[in-house]
Amino acid sequence: GQxxxxxxxxTATEGAIVQINCTYQTSGFNxxxxxxxxxxxxxxxxxxxxxxxxxxKGRFSSFLSRSKGYSYLxxxxxxxxxxxxxxxxxxxSNYQLIWGAGTKLIIKP
Amino acid sequence: xxxxxxxPSRVICKSGTSVKIECRSLDFxxxxxxxxxxxxxxxxxxxxxxxxxSKATYEQGxxxxxxxxxxxxxxxxxxxxxxxxxxxxxxxxxSAITGGASGANVLTFGAGxxxxxL
Numbered sequence: 001g002q003x004x005x006x007x008x009x010x011t012a013t014e015g016a017i018v019q020i021n022c023t024y025q026t027s028g029f030n031x032x033x034x035x036x037x038x039x040x041x042x043x044x045x046x047x048x049x050x051x052x053x054x055x056x057k058g059r060f061s062s063f064l065s066r067s068k069g070y071s072y073l074x075x076x077x078x079x080x081x082x083x084x085x086x087x088x089x090x091x092x093s094n095y096q097l098i099w100g101a102g103t104k105l106i107i108k109p
Numbered sequence: 110x111x112x113x114x115x116x117p118s119r120v121i122c123k124s125g126t127s128v129k130i131e132c133r134s135l136d137f138x139x140x141x142x143x144x145x146x147x148x149x150x151x152x153x154x155x156x157x158x159x160x161x162x163s164k165a166t167y168e169q170g171x172x173x174x175x176x177x178x179x180x181x182x183x184x185x186x187x188x189x190x191x192x193x194x195x196x197x198x199x200x201x202x203x204s205a206i207t208g209g210a211s212g213a214n215v216l217t218f219g220a221g222x223x224x225x226x227l
Binding site for chain 1: 150155204213214215219221223
């Protein structure tokens, strides 16, 4: 079966750095996405990785290793507004999106 | 940027009634839209793919007669929950592909509709 694993919850301090990991086992791979979802709201797109390596976008960076079936989302200079759930999703060989359950990130002052 | 508008954001209905949720693409055309359902602390569950001018494609285990999908135009898809029951209470979210670099085919989501069936 297809599976996306990410931690259920993480806690970090305002101003610090946090890394949210995602491992996947899917039938094929056609890209990995990270979305941010605030409570009660719809997800919003953060990043897309299809090749190995690091993609940097402001305070957020996303890394991919296809051989290891692994990605992480790195958030720097954490702000209170970064408190949200972060969803990892992989597009498989049929171009279907497989979603992780999300990681709830709690930011403390 | 591209916006997907979803309405209503919250709806409360009595058991046995039907509820319609609308999803509109603003300033762009969407031949395909996706309807998701999300339970608390769970991942997004794809219910169906809505195709303009043709029948929707439902995922395994999703009742076609229960969740009616109509994609009447290039900017509007509707989800009707028929004869709603308390177990249908959930967060329903629509989305459309709005492009992105390197063939990313990024999904843009509507704001979601919180359905509560009493």
